[in-house]
Amino acid sequence: MRSTHRADLHVHTINSDGAHTAQELIDRSAKSLCLLSFCDHDTFGAYSSDLVLPKTMRLLPGIEMSCQVGDSDLHMLAYFPKGLTGEILSWGRLLETDRKERVLNGVSQLRESGVPLLWKDFEAETGSSVPCRSHVARALIRGGLCDSAGQAFRQWLRQGIFRRPQITAEEAFQQVHELDGLTYWAHPQADQIRTHGERLIKAGLDGVESLYKNLGTPHRKVAREFQETHELGACGGSDLHRESPRLKIGQFAVDTRRLDARL
Numbered sequence: 001m002r003s004t005h006r007a008d009l010h011v012h013t014i015n016s017d018g019a020h021t022a023q024e025l026i027d028r029s030a031k032s033l034c035l036l037s038f039c040d041h042d043t044f045g046a047y048s049s050d051l052v053l054p055k056t057m058r059l060l061p062g063i064e065m066s067c068q069v070g071d072s073d074l075h076m077l078a079y080f081p082k083g084l085t086g087e088i089l090s091w092g093r094l095l096e097t098d099r100k101e102r103v104l105n106g107v108s109q110l111r112e113s114g115v116p117l118l119w120k121d122f123e124a125e126t127g128s129s130v131p132c133r134s135h136v137a138r139a140l141i142r143g144g145l146c147d148s149a150g151q152a153f154r155q156w157l158r159q160g161i162f163r164r165p166q167i168t169a170e171e172a173f174q175q176v177h178e179l180d181g182l183t184y185w186a187h188p189q190a191d192q193i194r195t196h197g198e199r200l201i202k203a204g205l206d207g208v209e210s211l212y213k214n215l216g217t218p219h220r221k222v223a224r225e226f227q228e229t230h231e232l233g234a235c236g237g238s239d240l241h242r243e244s245p246r247l248k249i250g251q252f253a254v255d256t257r258r259l260d261a262r263l
Contacts, residue, residue: 004034005034005255005256005257006032006033006034006035006253006254006255006256007033007034007035007036007237007253007254007255007256007259008029008033008035008036008037008237008238008240008250008252008253008254009035009036009037009039009060009062009077009079009235009236009237009254009259009263010037010039010062010064010077010186010209010212010235010236010237010238010239010240011025011036011037011038011039011237011238011239011240012038012039012040012041012064012239012240012241013025013038013040013045013046014127014129015038015040015043015045015046015129015130016040016041016042016043016045016129016130016132017041017129017132017134017135017241018040018240018241018242019241019242019243020242020243020249022038022046022047022049022051023049023051023052024249025038025249026051026052026053026054026057026059028249028250029057029249029250030054030056030057030250031250032250032251032253033057033250033253034056034057034058034256035057035058035060035256036057036058036059036060037059037060037061037062037079037237038059038061038062039062039063039064039077039186039237040063040064040130041064041066041099041130041132042063042064042065042066042092042095042096042098042099042130042165043063043092043095043096043099043130044061044063044084044088044089044092045096045130047061047084060079060080060081060263061079061080061083061084061088062077062078062079062080063077063078063092063095064076064077064186065077065078065095065165065167065172066099066165066167067165067167067168067169067171067172068164068165068166068167068168068169069168069169069196069199069200070195070196070199072192072195072196073164073165074169074185074186074192074196075186075187076169076172076173076183076184076185076186077183077184077185077186077209077235078172078176078181078182078183078184079181079182079184079235079263080179080180080181080182081181081182081262081263082180085179087179088179088181091175091179095167096130098165098166098167099130099131099132099165100130100131102162102163102164102165103131103132103133103135103136103162104131105162105163106133106136106157106161106162106163107119107122107136109161109162110136110156110161113161115140115145115156116143116145117136117139117140117143117145118139118143121139121140121142121143122135122136122139124139124142125138125139125142126139133153133157133162134149134241136152136156136157137149137152137153137157140152140156169199169200169203170203170204173203173204173205174204177204182206182207182233182260182262182263183204183205183206183207184205184206184207184208184209184233184235184260185200185205185207185208185209186209186212187209187212187214187215187239188208188209188210188215188219188222188223188226189219190218190219190221190222190223193222193223193226194222197226201230205230205232206232206233206260206262207227207232207233207234207235207260208223208224208226208227208232208233208234208235209223209234209235209236209237210223210224210227210234210235210236211234211235211236211237211254211258211259212236212237212239213236213237213238213239213252214239233259233260233261233262233263234258234259234260235254235259235260235263236254236258236259237252237254238251238252240252
Protein backbone atom coordinates (compact mmCIF):
# COMPACT_ATOMS: atom_id res chain seq x y z
CA MET A 1 0.00 0.00 0.00
CA ARG A 2 1.70 3.20 -1.15
CA SER A 3 1.69 6.15 1.25
CA THR A 4 1.42 8.87 -1.42
CA HIS A 5 -1.55 11.19 -0.73
CA ARG A 6 -2.77 9.09 2.24
CA ALA A 7 -3.46 10.82 5.57
CA ASP A 8 -5.05 10.06 8.92
CA LEU A 9 -5.60 13.23 10.94
CA HIS A 10 -7.41 11.76 13.93
CA VAL A 11 -5.61 9.05 15.89
CA HIS A 12 -5.38 8.53 19.68
CA THR A 13 -2.41 7.33 21.71
CA ILE A 14 -1.82 5.96 25.20
CA ASN A 15 -1.47 9.56 26.35
CA SER A 16 -5.28 9.73 26.49
CA ASP A 17 -7.58 6.76 25.84
CA GLY A 18 -5.72 5.03 23.01
CA ALA A 19 -3.93 1.70 23.25
CA HIS A 20 -0.78 2.44 21.23
CA THR A 21 2.25 4.65 21.72
CA ALA A 22 2.91 7.49 19.32
CA GLN A 23 6.07 5.82 18.02
CA GLU A 24 4.24 2.53 17.42
CA LEU A 25 1.60 4.34 15.38
CA ILE A 26 4.29 6.07 13.33
CA ASP A 27 6.28 2.90 12.73
CA ARG A 28 3.32 0.75 11.78
CA SER A 29 1.74 3.30 9.43
CA ALA A 30 4.98 4.49 7.82
CA LYS A 31 4.42 2.48 4.64
CA SER A 32 0.77 3.40 4.24
CA LEU A 33 0.50 7.08 5.30
CA CYS A 34 2.35 10.24 4.36
CA LEU A 35 0.59 12.49 6.88
CA LEU A 36 -0.44 11.64 10.46
CA SER A 37 -1.86 13.55 13.42
CA PHE A 38 -2.32 12.50 17.02
CA CYS A 39 -5.43 14.19 18.41
CA ASP A 40 -5.61 13.07 22.00
CA HIS A 41 -8.24 14.39 24.37
CA ASP A 42 -7.08 17.73 25.83
CA THR A 43 -3.38 16.85 25.79
CA PHE A 44 -0.30 17.23 23.61
CA GLY A 45 1.41 14.46 25.57
CA ALA A 46 2.03 12.35 22.47
CA TYR A 47 4.36 15.04 21.15
CA SER A 48 6.50 15.34 24.27
CA SER A 49 8.92 12.53 23.44
CA ASP A 50 11.55 12.41 20.72
CA LEU A 51 9.68 10.77 17.87
CA VAL A 52 11.50 9.24 14.91
CA LEU A 53 9.75 9.95 11.62
CA PRO A 54 10.48 8.32 8.27
CA LYS A 55 11.40 10.73 5.49
CA THR A 56 8.15 9.90 3.70
CA MET A 57 5.90 11.00 6.59
CA ARG A 58 4.91 14.38 8.02
CA LEU A 59 3.49 14.70 11.53
CA LEU A 60 0.83 17.41 11.97
CA PRO A 61 0.48 18.48 15.62
CA GLY A 62 -3.13 18.28 16.79
CA ILE A 63 -5.43 17.98 19.78
CA GLU A 64 -9.08 17.08 20.39
CA MET A 65 -10.64 19.67 22.71
CA SER A 66 -13.81 19.29 24.76
CA CYS A 67 -15.69 22.60 24.60
CA GLN A 68 -18.92 24.09 25.84
CA VAL A 69 -21.20 25.02 22.95
CA GLY A 70 -24.41 26.43 24.37
CA ASP A 71 -25.98 23.68 26.45
CA SER A 72 -23.89 20.95 24.76
CA ASP A 73 -20.34 19.72 25.17
CA LEU A 74 -18.76 19.07 21.78
CA HIS A 75 -15.38 17.95 20.52
CA MET A 76 -13.30 20.31 18.40
CA LEU A 77 -9.99 19.58 16.69
CA ALA A 78 -7.13 22.04 16.58
CA TYR A 79 -4.14 21.65 14.27
CA PHE A 80 -0.88 23.60 14.30
CA PRO A 81 0.78 23.33 10.86
CA LYS A 82 3.66 25.58 11.91
CA GLY A 83 4.55 23.25 14.77
CA LEU A 84 4.23 23.32 18.53
CA THR A 85 5.72 26.12 20.63
CA GLY A 86 6.22 26.52 24.35
CA GLU A 87 3.17 28.77 24.45
CA ILE A 88 1.00 26.16 22.75
CA LEU A 89 2.21 23.43 25.11
CA SER A 90 1.53 25.64 28.14
CA TRP A 91 -2.02 26.25 26.94
CA GLY A 92 -2.42 22.51 26.37
CA ARG A 93 -1.47 21.84 29.98
CA LEU A 94 -4.37 24.03 31.09
CA LEU A 95 -6.77 21.87 29.07
CA GLU A 96 -5.13 18.76 30.49
CA THR A 97 -5.47 19.98 34.07
CA ASP A 98 -9.14 20.79 33.61
CA ARG A 99 -9.79 17.32 32.16
CA LYS A 100 -7.98 15.59 35.02
CA GLU A 101 -9.94 17.56 37.60
CA ARG A 102 -13.35 16.94 36.07
CA VAL A 103 -12.78 13.20 35.55
CA LEU A 104 -11.37 12.66 39.03
CA ASN A 105 -14.21 14.68 40.51
CA GLY A 106 -16.66 12.57 38.51
CA VAL A 107 -15.19 9.35 39.91
CA SER A 108 -15.53 10.78 43.42
CA GLN A 109 -19.15 11.69 42.73
CA LEU A 110 -19.88 8.17 41.49
CA ARG A 111 -18.37 6.65 44.62
CA GLU A 112 -20.28 9.05 46.88
CA SER A 113 -23.51 8.14 45.10
CA GLY A 114 -23.03 4.52 46.11
CA VAL A 115 -21.32 3.05 43.05
CA PRO A 116 -18.61 0.74 44.49
CA LEU A 117 -15.97 1.78 41.97
CA LEU A 118 -12.49 1.14 43.35
CA TRP A 119 -9.76 3.72 42.87
CA LYS A 120 -7.31 0.90 42.18
CA ASP A 121 -9.43 -0.25 39.24
CA PHE A 122 -9.58 3.27 37.85
CA GLU A 123 -5.85 3.77 38.30
CA ALA A 124 -5.12 0.41 36.66
CA GLU A 125 -7.04 1.50 33.57
CA THR A 126 -5.67 5.05 33.46
CA GLY A 127 -2.01 4.44 34.26
CA SER A 128 -0.05 7.56 33.33
CA SER A 129 -2.59 8.65 30.69
CA VAL A 130 -4.71 11.78 30.89
CA PRO A 131 -8.01 10.34 32.19
CA CYS A 132 -11.17 10.06 30.12
CA ARG A 133 -14.65 8.79 30.85
CA SER A 134 -13.75 5.73 28.79
CA HIS A 135 -11.18 4.88 31.46
CA VAL A 136 -13.96 5.08 34.03
CA ALA A 137 -16.10 2.75 31.91
CA ARG A 138 -13.25 0.24 31.70
CA ALA A 139 -12.73 0.48 35.46
CA LEU A 140 -16.42 -0.29 36.03
CA ILE A 141 -16.06 -3.35 33.80
CA ARG A 142 -12.84 -4.37 35.55
CA GLY A 143 -14.66 -4.18 38.89
CA GLY A 144 -17.50 -6.36 37.64
CA LEU A 145 -20.02 -3.52 37.93
CA CYS A 146 -21.13 -3.70 34.29
CA ASP A 147 -20.57 -5.80 31.21
CA SER A 148 -19.75 -3.22 28.57
CA ALA A 149 -18.71 0.37 27.98
CA GLY A 150 -22.11 1.02 26.46
CA GLN A 151 -23.82 -0.07 29.64
CA ALA A 152 -21.45 2.05 31.73
CA PHE A 153 -22.26 5.17 29.73
CA ARG A 154 -26.00 4.52 29.72
CA GLN A 155 -26.18 3.76 33.41
CA TRP A 156 -23.66 6.11 34.99
CA LEU A 157 -21.56 8.26 32.70
CA ARG A 158 -24.21 10.41 30.97
CA GLN A 159 -26.07 11.69 34.00
CA GLY A 160 -24.34 14.98 34.60
CA ILE A 161 -22.06 13.61 37.31
CA PHE A 162 -19.04 14.76 35.30
CA ARG A 163 -18.87 18.53 35.22
CA ARG A 164 -18.63 20.41 31.95
CA PRO A 165 -15.29 21.52 30.48
CA GLN A 166 -14.42 25.04 31.51
CA ILE A 167 -13.51 26.31 28.06
CA THR A 168 -16.14 27.46 25.57
CA ALA A 169 -15.76 26.99 21.83
CA GLU A 170 -15.47 30.76 21.44
CA GLU A 171 -12.59 30.88 23.91
CA ALA A 172 -10.89 27.85 22.39
CA PHE A 173 -11.10 29.17 18.83
CA GLN A 174 -9.73 32.54 19.84
CA GLN A 175 -6.80 30.93 21.65
CA VAL A 176 -6.02 28.53 18.81
CA HIS A 177 -6.04 31.34 16.26
CA GLU A 178 -3.78 33.50 18.42
CA LEU A 179 -1.38 30.54 18.45
CA ASP A 180 -1.45 30.26 14.62
CA GLY A 181 -3.63 27.15 14.66
CA LEU A 182 -6.78 26.07 12.83
CA THR A 183 -10.04 24.74 14.30
CA TYR A 184 -12.28 21.94 12.99
CA TRP A 185 -15.52 20.41 14.21
CA ALA A 186 -14.86 16.77 15.13
CA HIS A 187 -17.31 14.09 13.90
CA PRO A 188 -20.25 16.54 13.57
CA GLN A 189 -23.74 15.07 13.73
CA ALA A 190 -26.57 16.45 11.62
CA ASP A 191 -28.69 17.58 14.57
CA GLN A 192 -25.68 19.27 16.15
CA ILE A 193 -24.98 21.16 12.94
CA ARG A 194 -28.56 22.39 12.77
CA THR A 195 -28.49 23.46 16.43
CA HIS A 196 -24.98 24.87 16.85
CA GLY A 197 -23.63 25.44 13.34
CA GLU A 198 -24.27 29.16 13.06
CA ARG A 199 -22.87 29.79 16.52
CA LEU A 200 -19.62 28.02 15.64
CA ILE A 201 -19.33 29.91 12.37
CA LYS A 202 -19.59 33.19 14.28
CA ALA A 203 -16.97 31.91 16.72
CA GLY A 204 -14.47 31.45 13.88
CA LEU A 205 -14.68 27.76 12.92
CA ASP A 206 -12.14 26.97 10.17
CA GLY A 207 -13.38 23.60 9.01
CA VAL A 208 -15.32 20.39 9.50
CA GLU A 209 -14.26 16.78 9.92
CA SER A 210 -16.48 15.83 7.01
CA LEU A 211 -14.07 13.07 5.96
CA TYR A 212 -14.36 11.27 9.31
CA LYS A 213 -14.38 7.48 8.93
CA ASN A 214 -17.42 6.76 11.09
CA LEU A 215 -19.67 9.59 9.91
CA GLY A 216 -22.92 8.02 8.72
CA THR A 217 -24.30 8.94 5.30
CA PRO A 218 -27.04 11.36 6.51
CA HIS A 219 -24.58 13.12 8.84
CA ARG A 220 -21.88 13.27 6.16
CA LYS A 221 -24.32 14.83 3.70
CA VAL A 222 -25.32 17.57 6.16
CA ALA A 223 -21.68 18.12 7.16
CA ARG A 224 -20.57 18.59 3.56
CA GLU A 225 -23.44 20.93 2.80
CA PHE A 226 -22.55 22.96 5.89
CA GLN A 227 -18.89 22.98 4.85
CA GLU A 228 -19.64 24.10 1.31
CA THR A 229 -22.21 26.72 2.31
CA HIS A 230 -19.77 28.42 4.66
CA GLU A 231 -16.65 27.75 2.55
CA LEU A 232 -14.96 25.79 5.29
CA GLY A 233 -11.97 23.48 5.05
CA ALA A 234 -12.17 19.69 5.35
CA CYS A 235 -10.26 17.24 7.50
CA GLY A 236 -10.77 13.62 8.44
CA GLY A 237 -9.38 10.51 10.04
CA SER A 238 -10.04 7.12 11.54
CA ASP A 239 -10.42 8.14 15.23
CA LEU A 240 -8.48 4.95 15.92
CA HIS A 241 -8.08 4.17 19.61
CA ARG A 242 -7.15 0.51 19.45
CA GLU A 243 -6.27 -1.69 16.52
CA SER A 244 -8.88 -4.35 15.76
CA PRO A 245 -9.36 -7.03 13.13
CA ARG A 246 -11.66 -4.62 11.29
CA LEU A 247 -9.34 -1.61 11.52
CA LYS A 248 -5.59 -1.97 11.36
CA ILE A 249 -3.15 0.83 12.08
CA GLY A 250 -2.65 2.84 8.90
CA GLN A 251 -5.48 1.07 7.07
CA PHE A 252 -7.90 4.00 6.85
CA ALA A 253 -6.76 7.11 5.03
CA VAL A 254 -8.08 10.31 3.51
CA ASP A 255 -6.69 11.54 0.21
CA THR A 256 -4.55 14.56 1.09
CA ARG A 257 -5.84 16.34 -2.01
CA ARG A 258 -9.27 16.50 -0.35
CA LEU A 259 -7.94 18.12 2.83
CA ASP A 260 -7.87 21.79 3.68
CA ALA A 261 -4.80 23.11 1.86
CA ARG A 262 -3.82 25.09 4.96
CA LEU A 263 -3.00 21.83 6.71
